Amino acid sequence: MEKIIVIFFSVVLINNFVLSRFLGLCPFLGVSRESGAALSMGLAVTFVMTMASIVTWFFYYFFLVPYQLEFLQTIVFILVIATFVQFVEMVMAKTSPALQEALGIYLPLITTNCAVLGVSLLNVREGYSLIETTVNGFGGGLGFTVAILLMANIRERLEFCDIPECMKGFPISFIVTSMLAFSFFGFQGFFSK
């Protein structure tokens, strides 16, 4: 139980996927202009990361390991993730058009989000059990959401600032991210005795 709590807080705050592990940067930078969109993206990513962690875990331990095909994990995982996202889109179109409206365009983008493939690979490399994997995936998504929400709120306020032309857009976003990363660095060593 203790290990699960450690994993959860680690992945949300200490080893934040975006600010510490450099995963999920493309959507982080692309969708953090407006906090509503950021929240939608965050929720979508959390959902996909949690489910992908679980599904890829099953594929790894019930298919790749028994047949000694571990070297195929990259290709199998990415195909599983892509298929899963397609499947979710189809289900959403039929069952909840409102949800599809909200999350619609972000879902296919998440397939190439390195955070999703990243967390699947990490789960396997750390040898997590199914519960630990689920917590890691969920926490990872939550950490991403926290980061992207912070970023979006800051960028909304940046709109009113006087930024030099060459720094507008990506450069200033990166510098802001650098400061966010700095502040999250303070969480390191949280669990040391």
Added chain:
Amino acid sequence: MGFLFRSGEIFIKGVWRENPTFRLVLGMCPSLAISTSVVNGFGMGMAATFVLLGSNIMVSLVRNFTPSKARIPIFIIIISTFVTIVELFTEAFTPGLHKALGIFIPLIVVNCIILARAEIFASREPILYSIADALGMGVGFTLALMLISAIREVLGNGTILGRPIFGPDYDPAIVMILAPGAFLTMGLLIGLMNYITRKR
């Protein structure tokens, strides 16, 4: 002769005007994560270039046979095949690099640069131009990585290519090796590139 010219044009474009890192802002994840030393930057650049080359060639070869609806899964299979080949080769022949790049070797699969070039370029253009594009983008990416790594390694570790360049009393700014320094370097470099290209 015209096609040689055009190939050269495409190549140069990938290196400078449409540099994937500083102008297209693609492939950010590995650019920031592994650029802690020039050796790592070069290694990752080479690995990504290999995958990009293989992928662009294959996608261009089959571009007239791939139905539009199936193209993304086919691209993914092609790209991940080359990435797995790189994974196995680095583990066998360059274990030091394999360990340093870690999880970012398999993550080349979702490196936006490769999928973007397959979708935007290789699926529409003949093989020669696709090769030029792959080489241009690959070289551009590698050079960008090496630049970022050089800055971070010199300021954050006091070494270049593993060799110390300042005296033993130099106290490196460790933050440059860590996450905040990475983001800062990238932000400032993109800003600088914007400034240079705007002035022209």
Added chain:
Amino acid sequence: MREFFQLAGILALVSVLSAWALSYTYSITKPIIEIKRYQKKVEMIALVLPPFDNQPEKEMVQISNEKGETVEFYVGRKNGQPTGVAFKGGATGYGGKISVMIGVNPEGRVYGIQILDQNETPGLGNKITQPSFIKQFLTKDLVSSRWEVKKMGGDFDQVTAATVSSRAITKGIKEGLTMYQNNKEKILKTG
């Protein structure tokens, strides 16, 4: 319907080609990877053991610890008599797992230490890999020293501003030595 079969057909073809390319690559690289891993293990063992003339990696004793994990003890011998034992130790540091190869003489005194894997903060915690830090553990055993860092009442120096990493490696070595002492007879038994 026809379109579906066309799509499926193309995908199947691409998958088969991919599978062929990968199996071929795997069959070439797998033996090389295995050899390299083995060589690395042999190298690490040799670095921490007193001189030997046998092949310690072949004379391995497996013992389970309280956590249920299996630890392998490699016995080095000269003229048939044990000169030392090498085994892996581990601890959780600031940035994750620290893995270390410990070599002891038959009584349990530290002969050599090699850090195999660590993820500590560059420039701070990762200074535990430096020989100047490691050498304080050599020739020590469970009886001669208090296995903690000086700040916490022990005998070992810590890396400045990296207490967690220092304590972790100290604890890891101590736990390894303890496990060795508890199973000494079993390990040294001439097979």
